[in-house]
Amino acid sequence: MILESHKLKKSYRDKGRLISAVHDVSLRIAAGEVAAFLGPNGAGKTTTIKIIAGLLRPDEGWVRICDRNPHKNQSALKLLGAVLEGNRNLYWRLTPAENLEYFGVLRGLSPRIVQQRSHVLLERFNLAHKAQTIVGALSRGMQQKVAIMVALIHQPRLLLLDEPTLGLDVEATEEVKQLVREIASQGCAILLTTHQLAIAEELADRIAIINQGKVIMEQATHDLIRQFSGSAYQIELEVSLDPARRLKLENLGTDIETETKLRVSNLAALYQVLALLKPLPVLRIQKEEANLTDIFLKLVREQ
Amino acid sequence: MNLIWLFGAELKRGWILQRRYVVETIALMIGLTLVFCGLLVSTQNLVGPDVQLGDRLDALVVSYVLWSLSLFIMGNIAGELQQEAQTGTLEQLFLSPIRAAQLLIIRALANLAPQLVINLAILILIMAITGNWLSFSLFALPPLITVLLSAYGLSLVLGSLALLFKKVQQVLAVFQFLLFFMLMAPMETWTGPSYLLGWLLPITPSAGLLRNVISYGAPLDWILVLLALLNSALYLGLGLLLFHWAERKAKKYGGLGGY
Numbered sequence A: 001m002i003l004e005s006h007k008l009k010k011s012y013r014d015k016g017r018l019i020s021a022v023h024d025v026s027l028r029i030a031a032g033e034v035a036a037f038l039g040p041n042g043a044g045k046t047t048t049i050k051i052i053a054g055l056l057r058p059d060e061g062w063v064r065i066c067d068r069n070p071h072k073n074q075s076a077l078k079l080l081g082a083v084l085e086g087n088r089n090l091y092w093r094l095t096p097a098e099n100l101e102y103f104g105v106l107r108g109l110s111p112r113i114v115q116q117r118s119h120v121l122l123e124r125f126n127l128a129h130k131a132q133t134i135v136g137a138l139s140r141g142m143q144q145k146v147a148i149m150v151a152l153i154h155q156p157r158l159l160l161l162d163e164p165t166l167g168l169d170v171e172a173t174e175e176v177k178q179l180v181r182e183i184a185s186q187g188c189a190i191l192l193t194t195h196q197l198a199i200a201e202e203l204a205d206r207i208a209i210i211n212q213g214k215v216i217m218e219q220a221t222h223d224l225i226r227q228f229s230g231s232a233y234q235i236e237l238e239v240s241l242d243p244a245r246r247l248k249l250e251n252l253g254t255d256i257e258t259e260t261k262l263r264v265s266n267l268a269a270l271y272q273v274l275a276l277l278k279p280l281p282v283l284r285i286q287k288e289e290a291n292l293t294d295i296f297l298k299l300v301r302e303q
Numbered sequence B: 001m002n003l004i005w006l007f008g009a010e011l012k013r014g015w016i017l018q019r020r021y022v023v024e025t026i027a028l029m030i031g032l033t034l035v036f037c038g039l040l041v042s043t044q045n046l047v048g049p050d051v052q053l054g055d056r057l058d059a060l061v062v063s064y065v066l067w068s069l070s071l072f073i074m075g076n077i078a079g080e081l082q083q084e085a086q087t088g089t090l091e092q093l094f095l096s097p098i099r100a101a102q103l104l105i106i107r108a109l110a111n112l113a114p115q116l117v118i119n120l121a122i123l124i125l126i127m128a129i130t131g132n133w134l135s136f137s138l139f140a141l142p143p144l145i146t147v148l149l150s151a152y153g154l155s156l157v158l159g160s161l162a163l164l165f166k167k168v169q170q171v172l173a174v175f176q177f178l179l180f181f182m183l184m185a186p187m188e189t190w191t192g193p194s195y196l197l198g199w200l201l202p203i204t205p206s207a208g209l210l211r212n213v214i215s216y217g218a219p220l221d222w223i224l225v226l227l228a229l230l231n232s233a234l235y236l237g238l239g240l241l242l243f244h245w246a247e248r249k250a251k252k253y254g255g256l257g258g259y
Ligand SMILES: Nc1ncnc2c1ncn2[C@@H]1O[C@H](COP(=O)(O)OP(=O)(O)OP(=O)(O)O)[C@@H](O)[C@H]1O
Pocket: A012, A013, A014, A019, A020, A021, A039, A040, A041, A042, A043, A044, A045, A046, A047, A048, B253, B254, B255
C-alpha cells in the first residue's frame, strides 16, 4: 500500500462553534492505482487531502505513506507530491523552468538532476516552448500542467490532485486526463478530487464518496457501476412499431418508451421480445448501465 | 550539501524577483534618505542652529541606517510569509522535507547581501548629503553581526504573527516605531537600573555597541560583545520557538492556506 489513512477526524473551530469537517475517513491506495474522491461542496475532500499531505494535523487517526507518517517523519514528504485546490501552487513571477528548479532543490534534489528532469518533463508535458515564459502569463491549463510537473519533479510515490481539471477547457482537460493515466501507469498512486463525475468514471480504479465528512461508499469503479446497473436492456428499432406488435409486447410486460425504443427488464424476456420483433430492423441492443452521476446523487440524497 | 544548493536556489529566486522591483527599490532608498534629512532638520531646529551635533550626528546616522536595514529584513521575512500564505505557495513550501524555520533562515541569509548593498547605498547617500563621513573599522563587524541576529529573531516573531493572523501590515507599522525607539535608545549613556534593563531590550545593546565603535571611536569591549551576543541569541531563540509554535498552531487550525 502506498497510502493508508486510518479513521481521520478533524473539526474546525469557527466563531466558537465546532464544525466536524472529516469523520473517520479511512482510505487505501496501492501503487499504480487512481482513486477518485467525490463529494458535494464542503464534504471534507480538501481537508482530507491536506491531512494526508501533512499540512493539517488530524484530531484523531493517522496517515502512512509507504509506512511513514508525514506528521511525525518529515522525510515522508519526499514520497509525496500535491497540487492543491486553486491555481496558486507556483511562483507566478517565475517561469516554469525556474519553478521546477526552485521546487526541485527544495524537495532535496541536486541542481544537476533537477535540470535533467525538468528537461524531460517539459518535453513530455509539451511545454518546452513555454519554459521561459513567466507562469502568470500562461493559460490556466498550462499553469495546471506546470503545477503537476512541479509536483512530480522529485518522482513521488503518491500524487494528490485537488480538483485538477477545475476551470480547464475541453482540450486541456483531456490532456490532464491523459497525463494522469500515464503517471499512474508508471506506478504512482494518485488520489484526485473532482466534481466532474465523468472524469472520475473514466480515470479512477476506485471511487470513494464522502458526504458531510463521512465516507459513504468506497469501491472499485466497475463493481460500483455494475452494482447499480441492474439487468435491464434497451432496444432501439430503425422503424416504428406496428399496433399489433405493440400490444403483444405490452402483454409481455415490456416498457415501450417511444415508437422506436423499448426497455426489457431481464435477459429471459429479451429473447421473447426479439422473437416478436423479428424481422424488424434493429438499430441497437444495449444493457442498461448506471452512470456515476446517478449513483452519486442517489447515494448522497439517501443520506 | 542540500542546504548549500538550497541557498543557491534562494539566491537565484531572490535575484529574479528583486530584479523586477529595481524602480521601487531605488524609490525606497531615496525616500529613506529624505526621511533622514527631515529628521536631521527637525533635530537641528529643536536644539537650535548653534549647537554642533558632532558625534551625536554620527550616532544618529548609524542608528538610522540600522533601522532601515532591520526594516528591510523584517519586511522581507514577515511580508513574504504573509504574501505566500495568500497566494498559496506557502503550502508548497511546507510540503518540502526541509523544516520551515530552516528554510526561512536560509532565505534570510540569501537576501542579506542585496539588503546590505541597498543600505550601504543609503548610508553613502546620507553621508554625502550631510558631508559627514563616518570612519569604519573592522571592530564594527561583531556588533553588526549581533544586530543582524537580533533582527532575525524579531523577524521570526513577526513571521509567527503572520502565520497566525495573516494580516501583519498593521502590526508591522506599529513595530517600525518600536524598532525605531529600540535602535535609537541611547543605552550607552544610561546609568543604574535603566542601563541594566536596557540589556534586556531586543537589539538595543547591539546597536549601542555599534554606535560606540563607529561614532565615538571607542575600543570594543569584548565582554560587552559577549553580552550583546547573548542578548541577540536569546531573541533569536525566542523567535525560533515562537515560530515552531505558530507552525504547530497553523497546522492545527488550518491556517497555512490563504483564506
Ligand atoms: N480553515 C478552516 N477553518 C474553518 N472551517 C474550515 C476550514 N477549512 C475548511 N473548513 C470547513 O470544513 C468543511 C470541509 O471543507 P473542505 O474544504 O474540506 O470541503 P471540500 O470537500 O473540499 O469542498 P469543495 O468541494 O467545496 O472544495 C466545510 O464545512 C468548510 O467550511
